[in-house]
Amino acid sequence: MSQNLLQLNGGNKAFGMQVLFDQATFALNEGEHVGVIGPNGAGKTTLFKILIGEEDLDEGQIVKSRSLSLGYLSQHDHWHADETGNSYLERISKLPLWQVKTMGRELKVTEDIFEKKIMSLSGGYRMRIKLLGLLGQDPNLLLLDEPTNYLDLETTLLLEVFLQSYEGAFLLISHDREFLRRTTDHILEVEAGEIVKYNGNIDDYFDQKELLRTQLEAKARSQADKRKVVLDFVARFGASANKAKQAQSRLKSLDRMENIAIKDLPVGASIQIPEPPHVGKSIIKLEKASFGYSEKKVISDISLEIKRGDHVAVVGLNGAGKSTLLKGIVGTLKPLDGTRELGYEVKIGIFNQHVIEVLNPNHTVMESLEDAAHNDVKRQEVLNMAGSLLFSGDRIHKKVQMLSGGEKSRVALGRLLLEKVPCLLLDEPTNHLDFQTVEALTQALIKYTGTFVVVSHDRGFIKRVGNKILEVSSGGVLLYPGTYDEYVWSLQKRLATEEDVVEKVAVKIVETKKTTDKRERDKKLRTLSRKIEQCEETIAKLEKQNSEINEKIVAGDASRELGQEMANNFIKIQELESEWLNMEEEKKSLTEDL
Numbered sequence: 001m002s003q004n005l006l007q008l009n010g011g012n013k014a015f016g017m018q019v020l021f022d023q024a025t026f027a028l029n030e031g032e033h034v035g036v037i038g039p040n041g042a043g044k045t046t047l048f049k050i051l052i053g054e055e056d057l058d059e060g061q062i063v064k065s066r067s068l069s070l071g072y073l074s075q076h077d078h079w080h081a082d083e084t085g086n087s088y089l090e091r092i093s094k095l096p097l098w099q100v101k102t103m104g105r106e107l108k109v110t111e112d113i114f115e116k117k118i119m120s121l122s123g124g125y126r127m128r129i130k131l132l133g134l135l136g137q138d139p140n141l142l143l144l145d146e147p148t149n150y151l152d153l154e155t156t157l158l159l160e161v162f163l164q165s166y167e168g169a170f171l172l173i174s175h176d177r178e179f180l181r182r183t184t185d186h187i188l189e190v191e192a193g194e195i196v197k198y199n200g201n202i203d204d205y206f207d208q209k210e211l212l213r214t215q216l217e218a219k220a221r222s223q224a225d226k227r228k229v230v231l232d233f234v235a236r237f238g239a240s241a242n243k244a245k246q247a248q249s250r251l252k253s254l255d256r257m258e259n260i261a262i263k264d265l266p267v268g269a270s271i272q273i274p275e276p277p278h279v280g281k282s283i284i285k286l287e288k289a290s291f292g293y294s295e296k297k298v299i300s301d302i303s304l305e306i307k308r309g310d311h312v313a314v315v316g317l318n319g320a321g322k323s324t325l326l327k328g329i330v331g332t333l334k335p336l337d338g339t340r341e342l343g344y345e346v347k348i349g350i351f352n353q354h355v356i357e358v359l360n361p362n363h364t365v366m367e368s369l370e371d372a373a374h375n376d377v378k379r380q381e382v383l384n385m386a387g388s389l390l391f392s393g394d395r396i397h398k399k400v401q402m403l404s405g406g407e408k409s410r411v412a413l414g415r416l417l418l419e420k421v422p423c424l425l426l427d428e429p430t431n432h433l434d435f436q437t438v439e440a441l442t443q444a445l446i447k448y449t450g451t452f453v454v455v456s457h458d459r460g461f462i463k464r465v466g467n468k469i470l471e472v473s474s475g476g477v478l479l480y481p482g483t484y485d486e487y488v489w490s491l492q493k494r495l496a497t498e499e500d501v502v503e504k505v506a507v508k509i510v511e512t513k514k515t516t517d518k519r520e521r522d523k524k525l526r527t528l529s530r531k532i533e534q535c536e537e538t539i540a541k542l543e544k545q546n547s548e549i550n551e552k553i554v555a556g557d558a559s560r561e562l563g564q565e566m567a568n569n570f571i572k573i574q575e576l577e578s579e580w581l582n583m584e585e586e587k588k589s590l591t592e593d594l
Helices: 044-052 085-092 097-106 111-115 123-135 153-165 177-183 202-237 244-256 322-330 353-357 365-372 379-388 393-397 405-418 435-447 459-465 484-498 501-516 518-554 560-593
Strands: 004-015 018-029 033-037 059-064 070-073 141-145 169-173 186-191 194-199 282-293 296-307 311-315 337-342 348-351 423-427 451-455 468-473 476-479
Touching: 004 044, 018 059, 018 169, 018 194, 033 044, 033 177, 033 202, 044 070, 044 141, 044 169, 070 123, 085 097, 085 111, 085 123, 097 111, 097 123, 123 153, 153 177, 153 484, 177 202, 177 459, 186 202, 194 202, 282 322, 296 322, 296 337, 296 451, 296 476, 311 322, 311 459, 311 484, 322 348, 322 423, 322 451, 322 468, 348 405, 353 405, 365 379, 365 393, 365 405, 379 405, 405 435, 435 459, 459 484, 468 484, 518 560
Parallel strands: 033 169, 033 186, 070 141, 141 169, 311 451, 311 468, 348 423, 423 451
Antiparallel strands: 004 018, 004 059, 186 194, 282 296, 282 337, 468 476
16 A cells, blocks of 8 residues: 655645635645646645745645655756756765766766756756756655646657656646646646545546536536425415424425535636738748858758648757747748748737747736737727636736736737737747646637647647648758657657667666665565574474474374364464565565566
8 A cells, every 4th residue: 555645634825815725635645646737826836835845834734754755846947057967966966976867868868968068958958957856866756847848849758758657756737638648647636725636647537527517516406406396385385384394394404405516617718819811822931941040050951831821830859940940930030041931911920938028017918918919909809808818807907027927828829819910920839828728729729710830849739730740850841741640659669769768767767776775675685584594493393393293192192282282383384384485485576676
């Protein structure tokens, strides 16, 4: 039976009038892989900060096991500007550096990567170094806050395999449904002041939620029918002398009736993208174009045309040149060679991390949306957009500086959509968005009649919205001939061909554990050997006693006491032989692991 690692009992937490947790309770056990989900602002990151001691509960308590060792993978970096991977890991790790780097090989972090300054690495490699630093602290519970944000597909797949093989427990905040489906076996829902734990992965969670709600609604309808019957009876016979007592009894039965409380479903965003202005068939055309910096080419000899209505998904590893291609499409990078031709009256609107970071913090939500809206857009349309992005009532007057990361992303999306441009460029639009908003954006982009180019690490999102796959690889750009699922499959196959990742990650974890536990194992072997030897000596002694008793019985001394002693010895011998067999099996297992 797995041990309880930590437990939250009756937890309350509020910031001003906003209540995050109200008598929240849950428990986490060894080895559980738990996905943490909930709307933006519900308190997921706050929960993590409470668990690591950065925030305090207003009421309630956290009970932690003595064996608990927490490791927190935050969204923020903790390395110095000039640190290399080696110096960073040596500074923060409890385990020996060689041992941490052994695990790094399974995340495809080579020695030359360890020797480079971390700030010079791509986002994918920075995340790998950060994860290794966390593992170097030897935790048995990982807290992972949006670990896949800004990762390329290769790093996401490697992280996925690593977490599947991880023997410890983890809590994982993510909005990536595919990633949660493949890595978790429980779901922790943080919503409307409650924290509820569900068995199974994200698909099981949605099934259970729907089933539970259906059952509660049926029970509530049944009780409403019973209540109506009782009230009708009282209204009809309450004044009758011979029925008054019966009417009062039925009224009391209503007080005893269980109150079925059905929570409202979370309000879901419903994004309506305004129809784009009509433009020509060609949106942008590149002919033998090369893009780069200071005459250093990053991608070369690109010939492609994006047409009206194309939904283009750009894929490729971090560092392959996706950002360079996007800048070339937008026009912030001029071609070093070849030509870039924008279609007649085509304008490109951009959503990326930069536009979120430069939102005016002193604007209200409404002011920020109005500031970006096209001249043709009416105030009511701006209000409708705000409402579709879950900003309604007084929330439209909330200052940008007071918004969460997800709320700022929604404001930036609304600003882009209100520009009414014929082509949208979306760089990681799902980062920091909750399930409801990601699903709303997905549905809106599927229906969108305009053109967009999108980059995203979210596999479920990208495969649903993209009808063309553009792969950036080996300094070039090609239209991928298959579907997005086929592209993912081909990358997984290549990774497996280069290195059997799944098997080797598991083997390396075991090998690392063997090295770490060798002294303890040797000690256990010595203890087992002594116990086995003692057991064998006791069995031999008892067998000798029984042999002597048998000789006496044969000689005619068949007393009852001797028979009882011989029977007791047989029972002891059987127990000792069973114990001996178990110890030999354990010794064999320990010996084979060496």
